Amino acid sequence: MYGKAFAPEYQGALTTLSVNSSLDDVLAAGTERLRAAERAGEHGEAARSGLAVAEAHRRLGQVREADLAWKASYRAARDAGDVGAMAWALWSGGTLARQRGAFPLARRLLRLAADLGEQGGDVVVRGYSLAGLAETGRIQGDYEAVGRLHEQLLAEARRRGEARHTVWALEGIAQMHRNSGDHDTAYALFEEAAHIAARAEDRRGHAWALRGLADIVSVRDGDTERALALLTEAEESCRAMNLSGALAYNHKMRANVCYRAGRYPQARRLYEQALGEFRAMAEPRGEALSRLGLTKSLARLGRDRAETAAELDELAGILERIGLRHAREMVTRAQSELGVGPAGANAAPGPAPSTAEADAARADALVGAPARTAR
Secondary structure (H helix, E strand, O other), rough: OOOOOOOOOOOOHOOOOOOOOOOHHHHHHHHHHHHHHHHHHOOOHHHHHHHHHHHHHOOOOHHHHHHHHHHHHHHHHHHHOOHHHHHHHHHOOOHHHHHHHHHHHHOOOHHHHHHHHHOOOOHHHHHHHHHHHHHHHHHHHHHHHHHHHHHHHHHHHHHHOOHHHHHHHHHHHHHHHHHHHHHHHHHHHHHHHHHHHHHOHHHHHHHHHHHHHHHHHHHHOHHHHHHHHHHHHHHHHHHHHHHHHHHHHHHHHHHHHHHOOOOOHHHHHHHHHHHHHHHHHHOOHHHHHHHHHHHHHHOOOOOHHHHHHHHHHHHHHHHHHHOHHHHHHHHHHHHHHHOOOOOOOOOOOOOOOOOOHHHHHHHHOOOOOOOOOOO
8 A cells, every 4th residue: 555655855844845846846945945054054954955956956957056956965964964864965966967867977976875875774865876776777778787676676665655666666667678578568567657656646757657658559559649648648747847857758758659650740840849858958868869759750751861871870879978778779770760871980979978977986076075074
């Protein structure tokens, strides 16, 4: 039996916020409480409220602000000697790193968060951090390495009756089955996730589950109208909560559905919309996938074959550098589908690894502050 979904990242004076609170409301309340805590010299409360600020910025696609906020939360938690709050800040930073395609950095931060969570006796942040590690591996296509961890986290979430994490794990496992071609199993898991999320009033989780169902309905059943209806329902929740990232992925999936149905002009417009949304939030994975869909749509609409081949070749190089194995395989399939092979050497390079990715080994170095012993 699952209880109502809750948001453990809203802490301290912000525990009254709901998992379904508008991100604009979260940001306003978190910022107000953070400033009050800073004026009062309450480092612990500043860390907890700063976490909510960081997460609101991240989910709104405001990368620079989110980066500054999670690091400030970490420093405040360290000054307060609050190991659990330090772990939560690192979890937020690791999640942001994954969102912007910095996978090595994401793994380092999330591993540190899990270790600190264990040291501080905070089983929730440890579980969220392990889940983040599992999701990072899944997004990169390393299913063999993280499949067992997904199953382990699902069993733990079921045992605790924790709806939100159960939904997350079901959706992750479903996505791996979908990408491996087992559409029936994927559909059943997405459907279970949608039911649990709906009963637990987890609108975010429900929106992602509906997106997964729409994908299966489109690719397996060829039921375009039902798939679009599911995405419309999901979009309502995304807009109500101002979930910028989820909304962009919803639009990309809508484009996928239209492309599969041969509605290439509509698919082109939707891919262009999603591409703009991902670029606005500096989300390289979504940007690359939208570019791939747009390239395929333009090819179907008569684009020059040489230009298509060059674009796909460039995307292959970008995805290779980002480390997205499954997405890289999608480019290979697109080249085969469109009858264009690699156009030679990869074109313009993708984003270079950040200094933090190359050099950081410890959390204090990653947030740009000298280490101190937590009290």
